[in-house]
Amino acid sequence: MTENMILAENILQALAAGLLVGCLYGLMCTGLGMIFGIMRVINFAQGDLMMLGMYSTWYLFTGFGILAFMGAIIGPIVAAILAGPILFVIGYYMHKFLVAQVTGIRVAGSEGEGHYAQLILTLGIALILQNGGLIVFGSEPVSIRTPLSSSAVILGPFWGDFVEVFVNKARLVGAGVSIAVVIVLFLFVTRTRIGKALQAAADNSEAALYMGIDVDRAYHIAFGIGTAVTAIAGGLVATYYPFQPYVGLEFVIVMYAGVVLGGFGSIIGAFWGGMIIGLVQQMSTLVLPIQLQNTAIFVVFLLVIFLRPQGLFGRNVERV
């Protein structure tokens, strides 16, 4: 193999990994996009809710017989998807009893329109979930090992007999499921009655209220869905990535970077934002040491909020 071939192989390998990880990040970001992009709630606990999604998947898979019943290949996917409804309920009530107390009409006109209260409240929730997780789940990293985690599809060779790309099967399946979930979510929001109510409530809560939409409930549901979607993404990540109760911190910046990059109020935008972050993270390994992978994300994140805070796909006009 020549040096060019090695380089080409490395680039293709990073590209493939970036695309697959990007799909999963895209799904996570779509979940946060429902919350941050549509409702404008900063939720610091999103990463930790994702952590709950990972542990839910793990317990469903190992503890509730899904492994025995569905086998090691379909089982984890089913468990990840089932984590969605569980986290929906948690998200719904977390919003109803905590977040809603400091958002919406209740706090209109207070300092910063209640944004600071949200930031700090969700930070508190994040601390409780992280450290409560430590108490309940322990600090030992766990992972959902399946036959897929350690096997790969080999693409190529692309250049003579060389330049082959290994694609981890667990990531491949995860990416496929991610795309399916995003499509279902998109159809739900744009085609169903309740989805349209959510959009109306997000667009102009006051007008929606006058049109007879229960805006409070719509917000609880949107928060629940956002949580559930991120939790499913977490469950899928868990099939190839070992995790512990602090894992949320690693992903919370990824998610915000993706959502900001994608622009507000757009589900598809958030997905592409996450995709770009995934690509940046994986491609950065070509030029940066592996420990600085996440630093690359922070740099991109900072660049985006400095240069284009309205996102690549969004528009934002400030009024004096």
Added chain:
Amino acid sequence: MGGSFTKSLGAFALFAAAYVALVFLAPDEYYQLMLTLVLVWAIMGISWNTLSGYSGLISFGHASFFGLGAYTVVLLQVYYGLTPWLGIPLAGFVGALAGVVIGLPTFRLRGHYFALAMLAYPLALLYIFEWLGFQEVAIPMERENPAAYLQFSDMRAYALIALALLACAFVAVRLIESSRFGMSLLAIKQNELAAEGAGIHTRKWKFYAIAASGAIAGVIGGFYAVILLVVTPPTVFGMLTSAQALIVTLFGGIGTVWGPIIGASILIPLAETLHAELGNVLPGIQGVVFGVAIVGVILIAPEGLFWKVRDLLYRRRGADAGPAYTVSDVPLIGERRHDLSGRTMLEVKGISKAFGGVQAVDDVSFTVPEGSIIGIIGPNGAGKTTLFNLLNGFQKPDKGEVLFEGENIVGLRPSAVCQRGIGRTFQVARPFTRLSVLNNVLVGAYVASADDDTALKHAREAIALVGLEGHEDRIAGGLTNIEQRLLELARALAGQPRLLFLDEILAGLGSSEVNAMIAVILRVSEAGKTILIIEHTMHAMLKLADQFVVLDHGSRVAVGKPSEVVRDPTVIEAYLGKKWANRA
């Protein structure tokens, strides 16, 4: 102000004396260390408060400064043998520098984005320090002369040094609080645009704040390294470091130097004790305590214990704030002579501004003679407020000139425009709600006052001019609508403007209140101020303005005496539609 400063120093002296007693009563090293940690986090909270508590820019990244301070001290000692006695002051310098470097790009952001960007810095630094190979750096033991290297076998020495550091931080922050620095930060917190409009150079003060805040955090981070002995990136750059600074402050009380002290005194011993008692069974109990504390505080007492208690005491003492303002307090002035003969004070030449495809202001020109009252009128959406924003620097026109006393002021910051002698009020009254009436106006007075005594004099004059004497000590948040508008007018006047922009100052007032406000505006005019006023209801303006400039869809459609303008068909069309114009 001087009185309350001495009083708080006295209170601090009492606190310090009690604390020293506590340190010497503590049964063993464990409790002495805990007492030291309380002070460390109180100081860290004060650092956070200096930026976020006063200016309202919420930082989730104070671990950056703390961690850089810690590594400055430990690396200097490991590689250059420098004693922490010198390393800690240097750490303060590094913290201040880091503050300025981080502030340079980050102050362009507001609200959510500022908080998120600040979160990213310490996490990035964490990875960078790990990558640099500083996973675990230990302070070398100095056996020869330990005291010269800030190493004591008696734990109490550290507690006393921490107390001395707290005293320094306390005095520094009290000085900031009671000066124009602190007032400016409070104004920025309440409303950055209003502050800028009141002549406060917001960017400059924010840099001072982040530098001061970074310095305090750097110093205490350096000190923490000394008592910790081993520095690792997660302990100093970790999320919990930033969170703890914020939590002790919010719990105790945001925006007051006592907040972090109260918060740390309660939360740190609580968390440490629980950790010691239950740490084996419940490993994350500290974090849970902090989480629960902050969730509880934000739901029950969103500004912290200090303010909650103060509000309760204040309410119990009842309304000792003096009588409410009544409309009849304002003496009416007779009919106004329409005089447009003064020299030209403001000349607007062909000013335009488009947002996307919408031409908000289109080639508007007019002049404002000295001593006149000019009314800019037009229906909703005519571009009036945009025009104001262009005139005093909140937005930059696409083309055109604004000449104030012959000087082109296009491109100046709003605070610079204000310094030139143009004051403004906002469409939505934005008092600084936690401040008294006097302090609200004082914030506006700083721009034109070299020293604080002059500022106080200007503030009192402005309050007298709008008729709010006797209300100086009331808290602005409790004022009625007209009082808030008068307050805002006084705040603008206190900056000694020669030209005053009033943006819909009559909006939302009842008819008797409108008359009172008109009387006040006339009195301000009598006092020699030139006034440019925006209003969309025309009839109140008939009594007030010497000349109307009528806008519609961003263009100037008429200029003239009020009595002429109201008969102008184009004006009637703009307000009422074509049908009515034809009948007129």
